[in-house]
Amino acid sequence: MKDLIWIEVSKSAVINNFKQLRKIVGKGVVLSVAVKANAYGHGIKEISKLLVKNGADWLAVNSTEEAETLRNDGIKKPILIMGFVQKKDLAKVVNLSARIFLYDMSTAEELSKIALKKDKKANVHIKADTGLSRLGVLPYDVLSFANELKKMKGIHIEGIATHFATNDDGKDGGFFKAQLETFRNIANTLNKNGIKNLMINGSNSAAAVICGGLGFNIIRIGIAVYGYHSSEYVKNHCKKNKIKFIPALSLKTKVAQVKEIGKGSCVSYGCNFISKKKMKIAILPVGYYDGLDRKLGNNGYVLIKGEKAKIVGRVCMNMMVVDVSGIADVSPEDEVVLIGKQGGLEITADDIAKQTDTINYEVLARLRESIKRYY
Incomplete structure (x- = not known):
């Protein structure tokens, strides 16, 4: 190898991991693979093309810049932007035919105006904050927020989403179950009030592995695709159930x-x-x-x-x-x-994480993007 520093990514490992997850959740579920943060350090362009070729339904990113990178590289699959989108970038969202998590009324109004000018409807997923205290509408405001979105002619409410805080350690004291119940109540309330046929978007790699996706119709998978577990609890569960993810x-x-x-x-x-x-x-x-x-x-x-x-x-x-x-x-x-x-x-990234008092996600995601990657 001529490089001073380089990264090798095993395509077969990524494919194995993805197929393991597909087998767990079944064929009728949309698998949205997180390729944010340069595909957790693995290289967003090559990994995205590989995943699409092997059956990924959607790709999930953090920013409009990442969505633009995928579209410019010829990716036509649905792209979900999960992070903060500035108003100045909303036109890009529409032009890229990307979906976004939506939780702010002024952003919704601006997005609707832009979409209408382009004779389009923007697909959005209402982001509910069920307990993580990050981006999202609080549970008691979701219905009124959704009703306002329904009035906007440039908005199509495609789904409802949340992030769980503690579903991967096996010792959350019931917090995960409380969040799950809150989220399901939100989805049921929306359905009863005429906002139907939503994509229910909450499960991550850990929930998919441990709970089989919780019955949701779209699952966001991330760390497992790259061969790692989000916790020792999940790792032990996989070992017990003969689920083998291979670091790529x-x-x-x-x-x-x-x-x-x-x-x-x-x-x-x-x-x-x-x-x-x-x-x-x-x-x-x-x-x-x-x-x-x-x-x-x-x-x-x-x-x-x-x-x-x-x-x-x-x-x-x-x-x-x-x-x-x-x-x-x-x-x-x-x-x-x-x-x-x-x-x-x-x-492994797990070994380094233990030595440096961090998590495998950080070990992988912080790898310099300009390091040459070979597949």
Whole structure:
């Protein structure tokens, strides 16, 4: 490989994961795959085309920019924008034939006006805040909000949506069930008041895996498509039920230099690692600019020649240092695995998340977008 740093994405792993989810939820359910945040670091364009080719019904993004990227790349499937859309971008929403989560009346009014000028109707999903306290209309306001939307000739209410706060840890104390009941009550109330045939949009990867989608007719799946679980609880559930998701992404670099340093040598900024004996180190041309957490310093490890090499000293912007004292014949330009497999060993995003006190989502999503990805 000619690159200093690169990412390899297994198409077969992504396809396997998607098909596992399709099998769980059944054929009659719309699968809307989250490809926001550069497809969780995997590359939004290639992953989206791959998913569409293998049966994804919809794609879900965060922004108009991401929706525009997909349309410009020839994606014709329905696109749902789940994040905040500024009024200045509403014309783009209509032009792109994208759906949006809607929760603000002034935004609805402006969107309707723009759609009417273009002789179109904008498809919207009312976003209900059932307990996450993020974007959304509070439960007691949803019906009046929906009734106002019905009066707008440029708006078509296609669905009702929410986000669950605690459906993946197995110990939420009933909060998930309360949110679910609130959401179902909202959907039933809308139906009784003449707002019928809505797409019920609430389940995520965890809900799909554990609950089979909760009977909703559209399911947003994300982390599972990329081979990971949102919690140990979900992971254990999958293991028990023989559901196998395969991590799709590998992050690699090369050795830049190998040298021996003496006892008492300072390694990297701050000198928070001092060698206790003579040791052999390798310098790697990768750092926090590329998405690696500084907390990996003196904590994480990489794989070189199929063996673990501990990261020593602070992770720098574009470099890090690893201890290769126990690894024979390490040379400049040898392949280094930061995420993925080498020999019989593997480093996963879960491993890095534990070492840096974060979650696998962040480990993947923060990988620099300009790193070359190979599929």
